[in-house]
Amino acid sequence: MPAFYPYIDLHCDTLPRALSQKQETLFALSDTMTDVKKLREGHCLAQCFAIFMPPLPYVQKADDYPGDEAYIDALHRIFVRTAELHGDVFTRVETAEDLRLLPSSGKLGGILTMEDGRAVQGSFENLKHFYDMGVRILALLWNHANCFGAPNSPDPEIMNTGLTDFGKEAVGYMEELGMGIDVSHLSDGGFWDVVRLSKKPFFATHSNCRALNPHPRSMTDEMIRALADKGGVMGINFCPAFLYEDVSREDAGIDGIAAQLRHRINVGGLECAAVGTDFDGIGGKLEIPDASFMPHLFEELERRGFTADELEHIAYRNTARVLNDIL
Numbered sequence: 001m002p003a004f005y006p007y008i009d010l011h012c013d014t015l016p017r018a019l020s021q022k023q024e025t026l027f028a029l030s031d032t033m034t035d036v037k038k039l040r041e042g043h044c045l046a047q048c049f050a051i052f053m054p055p056l057p058y059v060q061k062a063d064d065y066p067g068d069e070a071y072i073d074a075l076h077r078i079f080v081r082t083a084e085l086h087g088d089v090f091t092r093v094e095t096a097e098d099l100r101l102l103p104s105s106g107k108l109g110g111i112l113t114m115e116d117g118r119a120v121q122g123s124f125e126n127l128k129h130f131y132d133m134g135v136r137i138l139a140l141l142w143n144h145a146n147c148f149g150a151p152n153s154p155d156p157e158i159m160n161t162g163l164t165d166f167g168k169e170a171v172g173y174m175e176e177l178g179m180g181i182d183v184s185h186l187s188d189g190g191f192w193d194v195v196r197l198s199k200k201p202f203f204a205t206h207s208n209c210r211a212l213n214p215h216p217r218s219m220t221d222e223m224i225r226a227l228a229d230k231g232g233v234m235g236i237n238f239c240p241a242f243l244y245e246d247v248s249r250e251d252a253g254i255d256g257i258a259a260q261l262r263h264r265i266n267v268g269g270l271e272c273a274a275v276g277t278d279f280d281g282i283g284g285k286l287e288i289p290d291a292s293f294m295p296h297l298f299e300e301l302e303r304r305g306f307t308a309d310e311l312e313h314i315a316y317r318n319t320a321r322v323l324n325d326i327l
């Protein structure tokens with residue numbers, strides 16, 4: 001019996017892939033882990049599509065980079081065109097009402113997000129501009145320091161660095177706008193500032209547990225409990241380097257995913273566990289290689305002792321609750 005759990009995936013990097021393939025929409029791409037067809041095969045209810053900002057060291061060297069503004073507009077256009085040209089199967093989700101209507105629509109929902117707040121350039125107007133464009137979750141950091149703060153790092157000095165003055169003020173402003181705060185990639189110091197300053201639940205869209213995986217990208221048990229206390233969720237990341245004790249592993253099995261999910265439930269409670277695959281942002285030999293394999297994952301998790309109630313919370317309920325609070 002295949003297990004049908006409609007799910008919400010908090011993170012993928014498919015938009016930049018569509019751009020490099022010069023595609024007009026996200027409907028059918030070549031060799032990506034996610035596109036509208038694969039997501040529908042996998043019974044995805046909603047997928048977050050990140051505008052991933054290429055890192056500055058890359059941008060400064062690339063001759064063909066059109067500049068941040070043109071790049072963001074190009075990704076945004078692919079997202080918008082998908083809804084325009086494939087409106088029978090794909091719809092944009094920007095409000096709690098959109099989310100509420102989604103299951104009965106039979107369509108795949110697309111939620112626009114942004115990874116690396118560097119594009120904000122320390123400006124509240126830019127934040128508002130991205131909100132108006134449809135961005136509903138923003139990862140404050142990626143792997144380089146920016147106007148919000150410092151990234152996760154093996155260097156304790158960087159890791160303990162908190163948010164900048166702008167970053168601190170932005171927390172309240174984003175909550176006011178209705179834009180979710182994503183702490184994946186953020187330094188531990190920045191994470192604790194978000195815990196202190198936020199009044200609403202927040203996301204770690206694609207993060208795992210440091211107790212099982214010593215990578216600085218992963219979250220300590222203390223951090224998981226703090227995120228859960230605030231009503232937040234953390235999406236399970238399928239990247240091999242973030243699943244196991246051995247960070248050099250290049251294979252990601254269902255065993256690793258199951259252990260990571262069980263640990264966050266044991267530490268933070270059932271309400272904090274969610275899905276954040278990181279498809280099209282990760283490599284390696286994956287037992288769940290693309291979105292169409294998600295029913296197989298849920299079936300295997302059932303076989304490994306996860307109850308239907310637990311899987312419903314992981315797949316959909318927890319993330320829908322937080323989105324509903326924020327949007």
Ligand SMILES: [Zn+2]
Nearest residue numbers: 115185206281
């Ligand atoms: Zn990421």
